[in-house]
Amino acid sequence: xxxxxxxxxxxxxxxxxxxxxxxxxxxxxxxxxxxxxxxxxxxxxxxxxxxxxxxxxxxxxxxxxxxxxxxxxxxxxxxxxxxxxxxxxxxxxxxxxxxxxxxxxxxxxxxxxxxxxxxxxxxxxxxxxxxxxxxxxxxxxxxxxxxxxxxxxxxxxxxxxxxxxxxxxxxxxxxxxxxxxxxxxxxxxxxxxxxxxxxxxxxxxxxxxxxxxxxxxxxxxxxxxxxxxxxxxxxxxxxxxxxxxxxxxxxxxxxxxxxxxxxxxxxxxxxxxxxxxxxxxxxxxxxxxxxxxxxxxxxxxxxxxxxxxxxxxxxxxxxxxxxxxxxxxxxxxxxxxxxxxxxxxxxxxxxxxxxxxxxxxxxxxxxxxxxxxxxxxxxxxxxxxxxxx
Numbered sequence: 107x108x109x110x111x112x113x114x115x116x117x118x119x120x121x122x123x124x125x126x127x128x129x130x131x132x133x134x135x136x137x138x139x140x141x142x143x144x145x146x147x148x149x150x151x152x153x154x155x156x157x158x159x160x161x162x163x164x165x166x167x168x169x170x171x172x173x174x175x176x177x178x179x180x181x182x183x184x185x186x187x188x189x190x191x192x193x194x195x196x197x198x199x200x201x202x203x204x205x206x207x208x209x210x211x212x213x214x215x216x217x218x219x220x221x222x223x224x225x226x227x228x229x230x231x232x233x234x235x236x237x238x239x240x241x242x243x244x245x246x247x248x249x250x251x252x253x254x255x256x257x258x259x260x261x262x263x264x265x266x267x268x269x270x271x272x273x274x275x276x277x278x279x280x281x282x283x284x285x286x287x288x289x290x291x292x293x294x295x296x297x298x299x300x301x302x303x304x305x306x307x308x309x310x311x312x313x314x315x316x317x318x319x320x321x322x323x324x325x326x327x328x329x330x331x332x333x334x335x336x337x338x339x340x341x342x343x344x345x346x347x348x349x350x351x352x353x354x355x356x357x358x359x360x361x362x363x364x365x366x367x368x369x370x371x372x373x374x375x376x377x378x379x380x381x382x383x384x385x386x387x388x389x390x391x392x393x394x395x396x397x398x399x400x401x402x403x404x405x406x407x408x409x410x411x412x413x414x415x416x417x418x419x420x421x422x423x424x425x426x427x428x429x430x431x432x433x434x435x436x437x438x439x440x441x442x443x444x445x446x447x448x449x450x451x452x453x454x455x456x457x458x459x460x461x462x463x464x465x466x467x468x469x470x471x472x473x474x475x476x477x478x479x480x481x482x483x484x485x486x487x488x489x490x491x492x493x494x495x
Contacts, residue, residue: 117417123385124421130381131425134374135463136433141367141374142459143437151287155349158227161318161326162352163333166343172198172312173342178217181316184332190325195224196313198296202265202275204255210268211251213292214314215299224319225293228283237280242298245277250289252282265292271306275299286454318346375466378422382474386418411483418475419468426467430460 117124163181165171178194185191195217202213222228222235228246230238238244247257257263259279267273277294300311318333320326330346337344405413434455 117420123388127381127385127421128425128428131378131422131467132429134378135426135429135467138371138374138466139430139433139455139459139463140437141371142462143454143456145367145371146456146458147287147454152350154227154287155353158349159320159323159326160224160349161320161330161333161346162349163316163318163344163346164314164352166334166345169314170199171342172310172314173316173344175311175313177313177337177342177344178316180336181318181329181333184329184336190321190329192319192321193220193223194319195220195317196296197315197317198299198312199269199314200265200275200294200299201268202292203268204251205264205266205274209254211247211265211292212290213265213294215296216293218295218297220319221293221295224317226319228281228288230281234281238295241278241280242295243276243278244280245292245294246281246283247279247293248283248289248291249286251292252279257282271303271308273299273302273306275302315352375470378425378467379470379474382418382422382470383477385421386414386475386478407483410485411479414479414482415472415475418478419471422467422471422474423464426463430463434460 163173163177165173175196178196181194182191197214197216200213200215201210203210216225218239222230222238230246234246238246243262245263251257255263257279259282261279262276263279264274264276267275275294275298283289283291296313303309318326318329320329326348330348333346334344437455
């Protein structure tokens with residue numbers, strides 16, 4: 107009689123309880139994988155932002171307030187030896203909305219000459235850069251809006267502004283960024299926006315933010331200090347932040363999302379640990395006589411220990427697999443769209459989350475089964491048979 111045979115018989119003994127136990131593992135594991143995948147996507151975004159060495163310079167009082175466009179030249183002049191910054195790109199918020207919808211895109215009008223340099227991580231090809239500079243209505247968008255609305259390179263699309271003066275502008279898409287972490291963006295040329303504003307009598311040429319592409323971390327830190335000192339005491343004082351700090355201004359309004367997701371993952375682990383522990387203790391109590399008979403038939407202590415521990419581990423792994431496989435398959439086939447969640451457009455299951463879920467299931471299975479297995483190993487045959495007779 108092998109351990110595998112006994113295990114299969116035990117799982118069939120109470121099919122309803124076995125199924126419910128596996129389901130109790132599967133559902134939390136599915137949520138765990140999705141939560142950790144989201145946290146991983148945010149960490150990937152933050153890591154990529156750090157590599158790009160971009161410094162955001164905005165109004166010190168409010169993010170919605172603007173700065174004079176002449177600040178770009180003044181920021182550039184601070185790099186006296188030409189070694190600390192590569193380019194400065196001014197941007198103005200447009201708040202574009204697809205007509206007949208309520209979906210506002212992260213749409214920004216950017217300086218046409220420096221945008222491809224400051225946002226080199228968008229990986230625009232030489233042909234796309236030429237198209238960007240040649241087409242006044244050129245636009246770069248992410249995979250999220252392109253997939254949602256069926257946009258393709260070369261298409262002409264219209265966006266209505268959600269902020270005054272509520273313009274309606276037509277754009278020609280010259281690039282779709284495939285990266286999920288840049289999936290909700292929509293950039294177009296600021297001179298096009300400015301000309302459109304002038305047509306309705308708005309002559310102010312101001313920016314909401316200047317992005318400074320730096321050459322090193324040291325250069326970024328020194329420029330961050332010098333820029334704010336340079337504009338201190340002016341009517342439009344600045345606050346300079348690295349890209350991650352700037353993004354935190356928006357995510358903090360929704361709460362500590364990564365922290366909440368990690369806390370949720372911890373609660374899930376605690377739940378499945380309690381489920382597994384309770385199931386194995388019930389199983390041990392019900393099978394005390396059976397285990398005693400096994401020992402009477404010659405099963406040595408180590409084999410009895412392995413039998414109980416294997417059952418707990420198998421239940422945990424089966425539950426994890428049943429929770430992970432459909433979830434991963436669903437998101438790989440049809441990634442979850444995340445509208446209005448900063449730059450991230452879709453959630454893709456992280457291999458790290460899958461590996462973590464399987465590892466946790468294995469550890470929980472071993473931990474939950476260890477004490478019942480230890481009790482079974484120490485079980486005295488005569489006492490056990492007398493107790494349940």
